Amino acid sequence: MEVTPDIAIALAVLLPFLAAALAPLIHRLVGDLSGWVVALVPVAAFIALWPLLERTSTGEVVRVAWPWAPSWGLELSFLIDGLSLVFALTIAGVGAFVLLYSGAYLKGHRQGRFLGFLLAFMGAMQGLVLADNLVALYLFWELTSVASFLLIGFDHTRQAARRAAIQALVVTGLGGLALLAAGVAIYAITGGWALSAAGDLKGNAAYPLLVGLVLLAAFTKSAQLPFHFWLPNAMEAPTPVSAYLHSATMVQGGVYLVARMTPHLGGEAIWNLTLMAFGGATLLWGAIAALLQTDLKQMLAQTTLASLGLLMLLLGAGTELAVTAAVLYFVAHALYKAGLFLVVGAIDHGTGTRDITMLGGLRDPMTVSFIGTIMASAAMFGLPPLIGFFAKEEMYAALALGQLESLLALAALVLGNGLLGAIGLALLIKPFMGQLLTTPIEPHEAPVAMLAGPVVLGLLGIFLGFIPALVGELAVAPATSAILGVAVDTHLKFAVDLFGPAFWLSVATWVLAIGLFLRLDLARSLLRRLATTIGWTFDTGFDWVYFGIVRFAGAVTRLLHHGRLELYLFVVFVLLVVAAIGPLWLMDGLPRGPQSLDLRFYEWGLVGLAVLGVGTVVYARRRLFAILALGVQGLAVALLYLVFGAPDLSFTQFMVEILSVVILALVMTRLDLDSADPRPLEDWARDGGVALLGGVAVTTLLWAVIEGPFDLRLSTFFNAHSVPIAHGHNIVNVILVDFRGLDTLGEISVVMTAGIAILALIRGARRQRPVEVVPAEPQPQPKRRAARKAAP
Amino acid sequence: MNSLIFRTIAPLLVAVMLVFSVFVLLRGHNEPGGGFIGGLIAASALTIYGMAMGVAAARTALKAHPLAYAGFGVALAGLAGVLSILFDVPFLTGLWSSFEFDGVEVAISTPMVFDIGVYFVVFGTISAVALALEDDEGGA
16 A cells, blocks of 8 residues: 555554553553554554655655644644654654553553553654644644653652653743744744745844744753753653653754754854854753762763753754754664663663662673663764764764854863763663672563663664665755755765864763763762752752742732622722723713703603612612612613513513512522621711712713714614514514524523532532531521621 | 412412413514523522422422523524534524414424523523522522
């Protein structure tokens, strides 16, 4: 069967979501074999995407679009070019081994859910790198954040895991909002949602804003300084998650975004220098912080920060060689770092500890893990002929000849790579060589499913190193072309230029790495002392901001939501007065008032009845009497409607008034109030004043409306169309059930919801009641209570 | 309200009011009336019944929880709208049909079904609130 691009996209993006929903079921059916079963999903995606390499290597761009929301001009469009394909293949390839590994790493009933989360993440990540539509890009971007939240907090009974999950979500969510803003801005500028059609945005006035938003999104996702702190904390997640999300794929989302945006935004100093500065700082920060750690996973997390910084730095440099190096390094890093994380998980699994000072001599009990680590560490150290070596050669060659900033970047690269090399050596030598140390569990090798990843990924790193020309032609050059927007030829070949500056910089890196490794303990104790002296970390800074916002929200809520009903009502009615009169007064639209009152005698009678009702409400001494008087006023209004030819309105008003009296009377008996109103004089004056003002305001507003010209268009329309279109003579009813049926549908839903809310309120009040009243006794006369106020 | 006269007359009054509420509902499209007002009349009828015979009796007479009537109403109104989609016209477009019954042409339509939904929502919600307020012993 011919695999068309849209089938490939469906397999890569949609199938994982489907499999995620089915994962718990799969786990129930096949038990501990589920890892092997669900790993087929990324394998299928990989096989489907692989043939497209041939097409993208010629510079072809494959677009797939499905209708999404046509009335909004939205289509779910995907784009496969060199860049997105390299990322997509990495996500699928590494994902297969991570799923396989997870099946063995995590036993028991939670496995189905865990695999489901991982699969959902995989679909989101594929969507992120393949999407062309900005809305889809944002959607998938946020979905990866959500999946990351679920996976970091997977062990939700531990407080540290919950905190790390929330922290990651808050930080990456901030970036997500920036990305959304950037997407909307690009839509506003170009008039389309397709990123590939955005063109060059450098000349636009909003360019600095766009750069700021895109970089904020990229820096939070890819954990660049000063947003780096969430990534080491994210190591609370199970190890396969750290391997997959927090080194190989999700955190590379920011790198991908920068690469994707380079044709549209890149090339100006503000873009390049910002990337180089933040990338370089993150590289050194992560590499130095890695020295501080003794937990293997934390060491890897910090080196991941360094590698992300390195990639940002290279993309910032922006030359053809630098971008080539970045693509090469991305692939090399994904292979070796995922492998290392998986080995660390195997060590944890096999010995019960991850502390590097407690491990030693594992080469005999864990031989296969040892071999996997050799291959990964060699790549990290950058030995030829591994793919990591070529990546390092490229980046040195890219920056060796250049301006001041290039030389600074080069110094940061050599130093950072030296530090990373030292960590690579430490990861290999400390746990595996030397004396076998006693560990919490008797050291034993992990099962096959957990070893397949490190070994195959390690072998791949070596294998690709032997065919750099092919890798360059099929993957690196097309990706570089896509990033730079111009066709680039590969120059990678299987050779080492012994006389070029790049090679001697590599040698310098190795010397530095070995030297640092030998002095690792000294460096660690020095850095520890420094860290204790400073005593402040970005992590505590996050807490300060985060809990500061929570406290601020609490203070605002307490200020506005004080729980005093009479003040709420006072504020509401005062605002009503301001809203009714304010605009009229400011815009000079106050009505002149009626010129003459030309009413018939029965009309005067009805007005008199209404006034009598209202007056009785004010002067009534008993509440029940006041409620009845209010009903009289309402009935008078209903009669007025009838007199002025609105029988429908009048009819409804009658019923509403009757039911109001009944319900108000029932509420009053429940509230158990004094039968008379005990308000002190100043409260009475305040409430009365607001009531009078409210009446004046509503009257003024109505007069202003009546004095304006009457727009007959709607009346004419409904008069003309009510019978021919809607077959009804009662226009009011026809409007309600036909012309404006959707409004009515919304209103009746609100009516029902309000009913549910009222029942909940009554039930809540009833639950508190037995504390006050003994239910077995017959109800005595209503007790007189301390002065309680009721709304008038 | 423990009055013999009230208790005797109430069921009769309630029956008349309920019939009247349906009449008002059905004439609504051409004469004053409609689902909203019909629902209010029906709810008043039930409130009177509750006052006369007790809340428990009113609830028993209803068979289902009054809010279930409201939910049914919203669903019915929504379905009246969805029906239009099946006929390939936009949501909530009125569909009309008529048949002859005993020599009189009777029209049925989706706006009518919609109005019946409104009737049930108003009846159910107001009854629920009124009965809950009348009820002193709980069970809202």
